[in-house]
Amino acid sequence: MASQASQASIAPQAESEQPLLSVQDLKICIQMDNGEMKAVDGVDFEIKKGKTLGLVGESGCGKSLTSRAIISINPKECETTGQIVYHSTSEKTLNNLNLLSLDPRGKQIRSIRGRKIAMIFQEPMTAFSPMYTIGNQIMESILIHRTKNKKEAKKIALEMLSKVGISDQEKRFDQYPHEFSGGMRQRAMISMALSCNPELLIADEPTTALDVTIQAQVLELMKGLQKEFGMAILLVTHDLGIIAEMCDEVAVMYLGKIVEQSTVDEIFYNPKHPYTKGLLKSMPKLGTDRNKRLDSIEGTVPMAINLPPMCGFYDRCTDRIEGVCNVQAVPKTQLSDNHMVRCFLYKDKNEGE
Known part of the structure; x- marks a missing residue:
C-alpha cells in the first residue's frame, strides 16, 4: 500500500535548485513466508532536468523495483513508502507532486505515466x-x-x-x-x-538483449533524442561501460541501498566503496593480457530477508572491519558536496579529524 504522504507537506524549492524528480527515503517491502523482504531500503536520489542518472548494480539489488515505483507499476505485493516528488517543467498543477500519494490506478498518475514519464522496458x-x-x-x-x-x-x-x-x-x-x-x-x-x-525517460536495461553493434546504435540514438527533446533519463543497468558512455551522475546500488553516489568521473576515477571498486575491477580493459582472468567479487548477494543491522556487503568485502561493519547499520558519509558513500572506512566531510 503506497504511502499517503501529503502533497502539501512538500516544501517547494527555488526553480534554479529544483531537480525534475526527487526520490526520498524510498522503501519497498514484500511479505514472504519466511519474513519481510526489504527489496529497496531507504533510497535517495535526484534526477536533474536534461541530465542522465545511471542506477547500477548486480541483478536483484532493487534497481527495477525502484524505477517502476516512480510510475506506480510494481506488483500489489510491494508495500511502498517514502516520497517520489515530481517537479513538472510545463504544468504548474504537477509541480511538487508526491507520486506515491496518488492512486496507482487513478486518473492523475495515468496522465503522467506515458505522457510526462515514459519507460523503456527490459525485454x-x-x-x-x-x-x-x-x-x-x-x-x-x-x-x-x-x-x-x-x-x-x-x-x-x-x-x-x-x-x-x-x-x-x-x-x-x-x-x-x-x-x-x-x-x-x-x-x-x-x-x-x-x-x-516525455520530460523523463526511464530506460530499464535497454540494451541487454542486443549485440554490441546494435547496442552502440541504440545508445547513440538515445543520446541524440535526449538532446533533441531535452528530456532527463534514468538509466538502469548492470553494465558500467554503458554508464561511462551515457551518464552524468551514477548511483551504485547493493542489497536495496545506494552505497555510493557521485558524478560519473568521480565514480570511475575515484571510487570509494569496496563494492564499486570491485565492479570496476571486473570490467575488461584494452591492452590487458588476454590469458589473464578478470577480477571478480567473491560470493553472492544475500537475500534481503530479516537482515540484522550490519553492512550488507560485509561477507564479500576484503576491507571489512570486524566488530564494526558486522554489528551496526552503515550511515551515509558525505565525502564532498557531490560524493556520498555508505562505508565505515571514511569520515564525513563535516566531522573533525
Whole structure:
C-alpha cells in the first residue's frame, strides 16, 4: 500500500535548485513466508532536468523495483513508502507532486505515466503485445495523451519510427512484434516511449538483449533524442561501460541501498566503496593480457530477508572491519558536496579529524 504522504507537506524549492524528480527515503517491502523482504531500503536520489542518472548494480539489488515505483507499476505485493516528488517543467498543477500519494490506478498518475514519464522496458518482446501491430501500439499512447485524431496519431507514429532509424515505416507500421528483429523491437519501444515528448525517460536495461553493434546504435540514438527533446533519463543497468558512455551522475546500488553516489568521473576515477571498486575491477580493459582472468567479487548477494543491522556487503568485502561493519547499520558519509558513500572506512566531510 503506497504511502499517503501529503502533497502539501512538500516544501517547494527555488526553480534554479529544483531537480525534475526527487526520490526520498524510498522503501519497498514484500511479505514472504519466511519474513519481510526489504527489496529497496531507504533510497535517495535526484534526477536533474536534461541530465542522465545511471542506477547500477548486480541483478536483484532493487534497481527495477525502484524505477517502476516512480510510475506506480510494481506488483500489489510491494508495500511502498517514502516520497517520489515530481517537479513538472510545463504544468504548474504537477509541480511538487508526491507520486506515491496518488492512486496507482487513478486518473492523475495515468496522465503522467506515458505522457510526462515514459519507460523503456527490459525485454521488448514481452513488453509489446503479440496480438496487435507495432503501429497500433505506438498509436495507442498518442491517442490517449496527445490527440484523438487517428490520422494525426498515425502521422506522429510514423515520424517517430523514422526518428529511431526504422526504414519503410508504412510497411513496418502494420507488422507484428514477432516480425521485428531484437534491435528493431528496441527501437520501436523507444519510439513508443518518446511519442508523447516525455520530460523523463526511464530506460530499464535497454540494451541487454542486443549485440554490441546494435547496442552502440541504440545508445547513440538515445543520446541524440535526449538532446533533441531535452528530456532527463534514468538509466538502469548492470553494465558500467554503458554508464561511462551515457551518464552524468551514477548511483551504485547493493542489497536495496545506494552505497555510493557521485558524478560519473568521480565514480570511475575515484571510487570509494569496496563494492564499486570491485565492479570496476571486473570490467575488461584494452591492452590487458588476454590469458589473464578478470577480477571478480567473491560470493553472492544475500537475500534481503530479516537482515540484522550490519553492512550488507560485509561477507564479500576484503576491507571489512570486524566488530564494526558486522554489528551496526552503515550511515551515509558525505565525502564532498557531490560524493556520498555508505562505508565505515571514511569520515564525513563535516566531522573533525
